[in-house]
Amino acid sequence: MQALFSSMRVFLRLVWLLELLCVAVTAVNPSLNDDVLGLIVFKADIRDPKGKLASWNEDDESACGGSWVGVKCNPRSNRVVEVNLDGFSLSGRIGRGLQRLQFLRKLSLANNNLTGGINPNIARIDNLRVIDLSGNSLSGEVSEDVFRQCGSLRTVSLARNRFSGSIPSTLGACSALAAIDLSNNQFSGSVPSRVWSLSALRSLDLSDNLLEGEIPKGIEAMKNLRSVSVARNRLTGNVPYGFGSCLLLRSIDLGDNSFSGSIPGDFKELTLCGYISLRGNAFSGGVPQWIGEMRGLETLDLSNNGFTGQVPSSIGNLQSLKMLNFSGNGLTGSLPESMANCTKLLVLDVSRNSMSGWLPLWVFKSDLDKVLVSENVQSGSKKSPLFAMAELAVQSLQVLDLSHNAFSGEITSAVGGLSSLQVLNLANNSLGGPIPPAVGEPDFSSGAHALLNKDCELGRGGFGAVYQTVLRDGHSVAIKKLTVSSLVKSQEDFEREVKKLGKIRHQNLVELEGYYWTPSLQLLIYEYLSGGSLYKHLHEGSGGNFLSWNERFNVILGTAKALAHLHHSNIIHYNIKSTNVLLDSYGEPKVGDFGLARLLPMLDRYVLSSKIQSALGYMAPEFACKTVKITEKCDVYGFGVLVLEIVTGKRPVEYMEDDVVVLCDMVRGALEEGRVEECIDERLQGKFPAEEAIPVMKLGLICTSQVPSNRPDMGEVVNILELIRCPSEGQEELA
Known part of the structure; x- marks a missing residue:
């Protein structure tokens, strides 16, 4: 028996020594499969119905061989620095495996179906700068420990989840944060006061929660703030002075709360601000005369408050104003004649007052x-x-x-x-x-053909002509009369594909409202966009009526979000061009003509290229190569060309008297020669931030890479654009 115990002691000692040896080996060579192990453990905790992570192989010595989808490494250290799995349809819980990725700088798991909560140790990775868990079904309270060690953190997005409870007070100690997005959750209680004094913060979005309390004093410390939204919460009290010290503010949305009192007088200092919404509160008093000093305003929404008195004459100084909504107040008098100077005004709503x-x-x-x-x-x-x-x-x-x-x-x-x-x-x-x-009402007596007369034609493309008409209920629509040849012939096939397209909904996509089918006439009925096409605004405008830099950037970002949503829904557009990007009455972009290739009997690249031949300059080079598979990366190429078109104001291909100028080549050459700023649309007259315009053009060039695999995904493009608008250290990688 004593010999048995002695043997057992020897065995246990050997096990202990072996464990000690493993720890020692790990300490001497921390890169020994740490990244592989961490990612494989993470993968084991989730479900991957589309097999997106099939390339993650536990037998690989490193995750940095280039084959691991969604993984990027530092070529010098051979360590994983980015995990981007946006829109992979992943489900399950976020396990502890990611904690082993000690060199990780960016973690993006947005737009999946992940559930459960957040591991408190996730933000403790020393080098982590970006966490994006938006667009999932994560729930529960966010522990104070999540942000207890966050010295390097620059961007946090937990938007569009089901988180509840209070916002962790430790978030206010993350002094390097440049962007916080906690929108569309169920956070309650008050906003930690220290969040309102984060001096590096550029973007704060707490909208669509259940937050209560008041905005504290001290917000003047947020000198770098560009955008703030606390819309659709339960906030109360007077809005304190301080926002006027945030001179870089471009967008303020305090709408649909219970704020009261008057508009803080220091708002007048915000000359760069283009968007203010105070709608749906209990503000009172008169609309201040100094509002006319905010000359950058494009949208001013003071609707559904308790404002009284007359509309101030200084409103006429707001020559960039596009949307003015004073509805649902107690305003009296009449509209001032000075508003004749608001030549860009598109929407005026003064209903439900006493004017x-x-x-x-x-x-x-x-x-x-x-x-x-x-x-x-x-x-x-x-x-x-x-x-x-x-x-x-x-x-x-x-x-x-x-x-x-x-x-x-x-x-x-x-x-x-x-x-x-x-x-x-x-x-x-x-x-x-x-x-x-x-x-x-128009004459419907001749049936659907009466709608399609030449006078109502809006344009023509490879899939047919588009007409505008007004239905019996006064609703205006755009009707596309499809070219019947080469399209799906049976009503069953047509209806099946169209119904799929009808389920695609996004704020930056033109909504498909209905269809009409006979063997000889096939119609698609879309919402009508009064702003016309982007092409018209870029190339057919006259005088001083052209898009500002802010408007151009918004069009680029909105278009990118639309394409990212389509790709997430497994739909390739195939026909990205400026005539297929439409603007609504507020200037918001909406992408049209998506998914029409599904109506072809088969995705033959010859038939497809003939349908989109009008998109000269936008077509990806793989359309001409039979051995290269056509994927969503062809949309990325077309988007890249579109970006350059928007920034430069030039067409993708310009025919000169004795030369043909290809836009991509022109911009790429200018970049190599160090004169890329000369390419920016001269109509802007230098009124653009170079720190945004130049990276946007570089992004456009990256998207137009000749090799499809070198182009980023549209989800990545959206993230890059948001970093350009609200920079963080993550932008170093773009540079």
């Missing part, structure tokens, strides 16, 4: 798309605003709502001069006379 008088003539001489003045009833009557329109030639007005007022007089035939009018609401007034026939 009086008639609409000034400048409303009908402007380029407004929508004018909403309904429900401004006061005692007495107003003269009809339509009395003096006989001499006007109004081309752009699409929606005119004068309902529930006290307008009187005759409806004159001059209303017929509103040649673009789609919706006219004169209900509940004291007006008389007939509505001119030019504004009535």
Whole structure:
């Protein structure tokens, strides 16, 4: 028995020595399969229904051989520095394996189906700069320990999950943070006060939660802040002074809370700010006269508050203004004549106030798309605003709502001069006379063919012509009449594919609202976008009416998000070009004509290239090579060309008198010669941030790489663009 115990002691000692030896080996050579082991352990905890991680092989000596999908390494240290698995349809829980990746700089698991909570040790990786877990189904409370050691952290996104409980107070100690996005969760309680004094922060999005309390004093410390949104929470109290010290602010969204008091006077210092929304609060007092000093404003939404008094005349100084919404307040008086200077104004909404008088003539001489003045009833009557329109030639007005007022007089035939009018609401007034026939319903008596007349044609492409029309309910739509040849012939096949496309929804995609099928006529019915095509804005604009840098960047980012969503849905666009990017009345981009290749009987590259031959300059080189598979990377190429087109204002291919200039080659040559700034659209007159414009052009060139595998995924493109807009150290990799 004693010999047995002695042998057991020897055995246990050998086991202990062996474990000690393993620890010693690991300490001497920490790179010994640490990255492989960590990633394989992580993979074991999740489900990968599409086999995206099939290339992760536990028998590999290193994860840095180039074959591991979604993994990037530092070529010098041969260690994993980035794990990007965006949109891989992964599910399961985030295990502890990632903690072994001690050189990891970026972790992005966005847009998957991951569940469970966050491991408290995830942010303790010494070199970690970017954590993006957005767009999953993660839940539970976020532990204080998650951000207890976060010295190197630059970007945190937990958006679009199901997190609850309080925001960890330790987040306010992450002094290097440049971007925080906790939007679309169920966080409750107050926002940690130290978050409001993070001096390096550029972007803060806490919207769509259940947050309470007040914004504390001290926000003037956030000198680098560009964008802040706390919309759709339960915040209360007065908004303190301090935002006016954040001179780089471009966007403020405090909408749909319970803020009260007046607008802080130091807002007037924010001359770069282009977007302010205070809608749906309890602000009171007058709209301040100093609002006219915020000359960069493009959107001003003060709707559904308690503002009183008259619209200040200084509004006329806001010459970049595109959308003005004062609806649902207690404003009185009439619109000031000075607003005739707001020549870029597209949407004006002053409905549900107590305003009086008639609409000034400048409303009908402007380029407004929508004018909403309904429900401004006061005692007495107003003269009809339509009395003096006989001499006007109004081309752009699409929606005119004068309902529930006290307008009187005759409806004159001059209303017929509103040649673009789609919706006219004169209900509940004291007006008389007939509505001119030019504004009535179109003639549907000839069936669907009556909709498709030449006068209503918006454009033509490889898949057919597009027409605008107004349905019986006054709803304006765009109808694509498909070219029947080469398309799916059976109604069953057509309906199956179209219904799939109809389920694709994204704020930057043109919505497919319906279809019509007969053997001889096939129609797709889309939402109508009043802003027209991006091509028109870039190449057919006149005078000073052209896109600003901020508008161009937003178009680029919105288009990238649309394509990323399509690719996540396993849809390749195949036909990216500026005529297929449309703008709504607010200037937001929407990508159209997506998925039409699904209507071809087979994805034959000859038939496909003939359908998109009008996209000269956008077509990826693999279309000409039979041995190269056509993937979503062809969209990335077209997007890269589009980016260069937007930044330079030049077409992808320019035909000169004795030469042909290819845009990609021109920009690439200018970059090599160190004069890339000369390529930026001269109409901007130098009014652009070089720290954004130049990286955007470099990104465009990377997307137009001749080798498909060298082009980034669209999810990566979105991340890069967001880093360019709100830089962090992650931008070093782009440089």
